[in-house]
Amino acid sequence: MADLLKDWSLKTKNFMESDVKKRAGVIFGLLQEQYPKVEPALDYTSPFELLIATILSAQCTDERVNIVTKDLFKKYKTPQDYIKVDSEELEQDIFSTGFYRQKAKSVKNCCTELVEKFNGEVPADFEKLNSLPGVGRKTASVVAGNAFGIPAIAVDTHVKRLSNLLGFIDSKNPDKIEERLKELLPESLWVDSSHLLATHGRRICFARRPNCHECVIGSLCPAFNPEKKKSKEKK
Numbered sequence: 115m116a117d118l119l120k121d122w123s124l125k126t127k128n129f130m131e132s133d134v135k136k137r138a139g140v141i142f143g144l145l146q147e148q149y150p151k152v153e154p155a156l157d158y159t160s161p162f163e164l165l166i167a168t169i170l171s172a173q174c175t176d177e178r179v180n181i182v183t184k185d186l187f188k189k190y191k192t193p194q195d196y197i198k199v200d201s202e203e204l205e206q207d208i209f210s211t212g213f214y215r216q217k218a219k220s221v222k223n224c225c226t227e228l229v230e231k232f233n234g235e236v237p238a239d240f241e242k243l244n245s246l247p248g249v250g251r252k253t254a255s256v257v258a259g260n261a262f263g264i265p266a267i268a269v270d271t272h273v274k275r276l277s278n279l280l281g282f283i284d285s286k287n288p289d290k291i292e293e294r295l296k297e298l299l300p301e302s303l304w305v306d307s308s309h310l311l312a313t314h315g316r317r318i319c320f321a322r323r324p325n326c327h328e329c330v331i332g333s334l335c336p337a338f339n340p341e342k343k344k345s346k347e348k349k
């Protein structure tokens with residue numbers, strides 16, 4: 115691997131496509147070594163719970179969602195439970211996840227569709243998941259990949275940021291990022307790739323102050339900048 119790394123100019127993002135693929139392969143290999151057990155940060159025991167938790171996780175931390183769903187999942191066990199409760203009561207129950215009115219509406223609409231079209235079951239199919247009210251590509255990918263083992267890449271804020279920093283793409287568009295990662299990675303890595311980038315983003319590559327000098331993929335990253343932390347520490 116050392117020879118492979120030596121051949122790449124890390125001062126430029128103008129890699130040949132084949133080099134980018136090789137680099138992506140090495141990067142994800144190193145991340146897998148660093149984080150051998152990656153899994154969703156959201157707590158759930160069924161595809162339905164994962165679907166609800168993922169809807170609630172929009173603009174909210176996974177930690178906060180887990181606090182809320184601890185009680186929520188005891189109170190609401192089926193789509194019918196969410197449908198029959200008053201909106202105000204549901205809003206109260208999910209209040210601390212933020213955007214609670216819109217989220218309560220999304221959860222209710224989604225559950226209504228689950229009952230009317232899918233017999234109350236969460237469909238094990240990406241397109242059907244994506245067709246549910248309040249379920250975008252990210253949520254559909256999370257559920258498809260983690261609950262059903264369907265190859266999918268969920269592009270969250272960390273995946274978006276790190277894909278750009280690592281020079282895989284120059285775009286903030288989640289659909290384009292998803293498409294690009296799918297070009298670069300084998301299907302077998304799609305689900306874990308989101309977890310690996312999100313874990314690295316949470317533990318090392320912080321948005322404001324990436325910890326480049328402790329980064330296992332630093333030698334492969336065009337944004338490598340160990341001085342950033344040193345200069346901040348001096349202040």
Ligand code: SF4
Nearest residue numbers: 319324326329332335
């Ligand atoms: S080298 Fe720095 S910017 Fe690049 S992935 Fe690592 S922590 Fe992030």
